[in-house]
Amino acid sequence: MTNNTLHRIENVFLSNEDLSSAIDLIKSLHDVDFSGYGKESLRRRFNRLMIINNWSTYYELKFSITNGKLPVTDILSEITVNMTSMFRDVNFYKAAKTSLFPYLETFPSFKIWHAGCSTGEEMYSFSILMEEAGLLKKSTQYGTDLNQEALKVAKKGVYQLKEMASYAKNYMECGGVKPFSDYYVAKYNAVKMLSLLSKRMVFSQHNLVNNSSFNEFECVVCRNVLIYFNKELKNRVLKLFYDSICPRGFLLLGGAESIKGTVVENLFEVIDGNNKIYRKKISYE
Amino acid sequence: MNKVILISGSSGSLAVLLKLLPEIKVSSNNSWVIVIHRKRYLDSKLERIFADNCTLKVSEVMHLDKMELNTVYLAPADYHLLINEKNEFELDFSEKIMFSRPSIDVSAITFAEKFKDKLIFVLLSGGNSDGAYGAKRVLEKGGEVIVQSPNEAKLAIMPNEALKLNPEIKYILPIEKINNTIKKINNTIKKTL
Numbered sequence: 001m002t003n004n005t006l007h008r009i010e011n012v013f014l015s016n017e018d019l020s021s022a023i024d025l026i027k028s029l030h031d032v033d034f035s036g037y038g039k040e041s042l043r044r045r046f047n048r049l050m051i052i053n054n055w056s057t058y059y060e061l062k063f064s065i066t067n068g069k070l071p072v073t074d075i076l077s078e079i080t081v082n083m084t085s086m087f088r089d090v091n092f093y094k095a096a097k098t099s100l101f102p103y104l105e106t107f108p109s110f111k112i113w114h115a116g117c118s119t120g121e122e123m124y125s126f127s128i129l130m131e132e133a134g135l136l137k138k139s140t141q142y143g144t145d146l147n148q149e150a151l152k153v154a155k156k157g158v159y160q161l162k163e164m165a166s167y168a169k170n171y172m173e174c175g176g177v178k179p180f181s182d183y184y185v186a187k188y189n190a191v192k193m194l195s196l197l198s199k200r201m202v203f204s205q206h207n208l209v210n211n212s213s214f215n216e217f218e219c220v221v222c223r224n225v226l227i228y229f230n231k232e233l234k235n236r237v238l239k240l241f242y243d244s245i246c247p248r249g250f251l252l253l254g255g256a257e258s259i260k261g262t263v264v265e266n267l268f269e270v271i272d273g274n275n276k277i278y279r280k281k282i283s284y285e
Numbered sequence: 286m287n288k289v290i291l292i293s294g295s296s297g298s299l300a301v302l303l304k305l306l307p308e309i310k311v312s313s314n315n316s317w318v319i320v321i322h323r324k325r326y327l328d329s330k331l332e333r334i335f336a337d338n339c340t341l342k343v344s345e346v347m348h349l350d351k352m353e354l355n356t357v358y359l360a361p362a363d364y365h366l367l368i369n370e371k372n373e374f375e376l377d378f379s380e381k382i383m384f385s386r387p388s389i390d391v392s393a394i395t396f397a398e399k400f401k402d403k404l405i406f407v408l409l410s411g412g413n414s415d416g417a418y419g420a421k422r423v424l425e426k427g428g429e430v431i432v433q434s435p436n437e438a439k440l441a442i443m444p445n446e447a448l449k450l451n452p453e454i455k456y457i458l459p460i461e462k463i464n465n466t467i468k469k470i471n472n473t474i475k476k477t478l
Binding site (some may be wrong): 016038039040041043045049081083224226227230231234250255256258260 | 296346347348350361363364367368369371376377378379380391395
């Protein structure tokens with residue numbers, strides 16, 4: 001999209017009623033519930049969907065959803081934000097290495113859940129750092145997302161070559177010890193991450209809005225997912241994480257997300273407030 | 286009359302902000318929001334630098350923080366900053382616009398939609414045209430736009446682009462006049478009410 005079309009995202013204005021009714025429609029037809037999502041970012045996503053498809057009225061949006069002109073996978077791909085990159089926030093990864101890794105080392109095997117893993121860049125970042133710390137062999141990483149198209153990309157581990165320069169820079173800043181290109185094979189405009197990195201990854205569709213916990217983890221990573229949720233849904237999801245983390249296990253959130261003021265505020269210990277690294281307290285109830 | 290003052294800029298705007306912030310007084314009873322282009326990755330000390338130079342509380346926005354009076358909010362690096370109907374900030378990590386996240390246009394447009402004539406949008410030095418379109422929407426919704434005088438701005442592209450798109454902008458000001466003008470706009474509105 002050019003800048004001009006991107007600007008129109010702010011232009012096409014769905015009223016509150018239109019937005020609510022689109023949410024209801026998708027819920028009843030496709031059983032996907034966006035009602036707990038933040039209104040304003042969701043409005044921008046719907047505007048974007050309308051621009052891409054050249055619709056100028058809410059009627060056209062409604063028509064396409066109702067008549068199956070727009071497959072549910074397309075709706076999910078466009079409405080959910082799938083932006084992610086490798087080693088995003090160098091400080092976060094550095095902090096994870098110093099606070100989380102020593103804890104993981106104490107286990108013969110451990111499980112990490114990446115909730116809302118999108119196209120998987122973050123999981124590969126973890127794999128690389130864990131490999132260098134000698135932890136990869138003991139790990140199992142579970143990647144879940146609402147969007148199955150994104151999961152397919154994560155599973156393949158194929159990314160655009162042009163992204164690699166900035167990832168390599170981030171990787172070095174995180175204290176990487178090898179040339180970053182040792183971790184992928186490049187061909188034409190794409191790279192494939194080494195299978196060594198993805199061997200211990202498991203992917204599955206999971207909807208944080210209404211699915212429950214499916215295992216117990218030593219660590220849950222959920223970065224830049226909660227920013228799309230309203231207070232109620234954020235609380236629900238944080239409770240779900242609490243129930244999924246073993247005693248003294250870790251919770252890693254995104255830079256602008258916090259457990260402050262939520263139902264789990266007193267259930268976690270703050271390990272690193274800046275980098276949003278939390279640790280589950282032992283409950284004596 | 287409580288107003289929301291959105292101050293934006295890019296390259297060259299930091300020095301200006303450090304001149305503007307110390308002059309802000311609690312008595313103004315406004316909410317202040319700063320959306321500037323800044324580098325991600327680096328552990329930013331910007332919140333502390335601003336806090337050291339301002340008598341008001343300075344707070345880098347966390348998702349769903351509620352907008353309060355007499356507080357200076359700083360948009361976090363690498364997120365678009367939006368505001369919802371409950372007066373809570375929403376952060377958005379979708380596509381960059383004009384290579385920028387936070388995008389000044391995105392914030393200006395959603396703020397204009399919500400605060401209408403209660404919004405004052407201040408655009409400072411910068412090296413691209415982000416903010417020009419936002420200024421247009423602020424004016425359309427009845428808000429006021431102040432642009433740093435291009436002669437004085439370290440990079441004049443941002444103020445110039447805004448003026449090119451919106452020749453009707455009344456306030457083209459040097460730094461030292463910006464705070465006073467904000468006060469003046471506040472007072473005129475009090476009188477008309």
